[in-house]
Amino acid sequence: MIDQLAKEIFAKLPQSPEALSELKQDGEAKVRTLLESSLRKLNLVSREEFDAQQAVLERTREKVDALEQQLAQLEQALQNSQKQS
Structure with a gap:
């Protein structure tokens, strides 16, 4: 089941280098925003x-x-x- 899900996710990913780069940048920005938000909630x-x-x-x-x-x-x-x- 996990293998099938991984194959489906990979198949839906863009294959061109430009699209992958854009996906990576977008993912990094979202992860950074999520981490910043989570850290603020921890009251550090x-x-x-x-x-x-x-x-x-x-x-x-x-x-x-x-x-x-x-x-x-x-x-x-x-x-x-x-x-x-």
């Missing part, structure tokens, strides 16, 4: 947007690490002052 971000958000995340991680360290120091100071009391 550009590489630049991704890199910018990654930089923000790295800075935020550094701030969180610094705050965690500061908190640990304050907790240690509090424990030391409670022991002295």
Whole structure:
């Protein structure tokens, strides 16, 4: 069945080089349009947007690490002052 379908499709394709070239260009344009449309629906971000958000995340991680360290120091100071009391 698949072989028969493939033969029928091939038989309907234009045979001249000019017609094949035009068919190829038309097919490429339609595939490109379809891919662009599908990618837009996926709600993807550009590489630049991704890199910018990654930089923000790295800075935020550094701030969180610094705050965690500061908190640990304050907790240690509090424990030391409670022991002295």
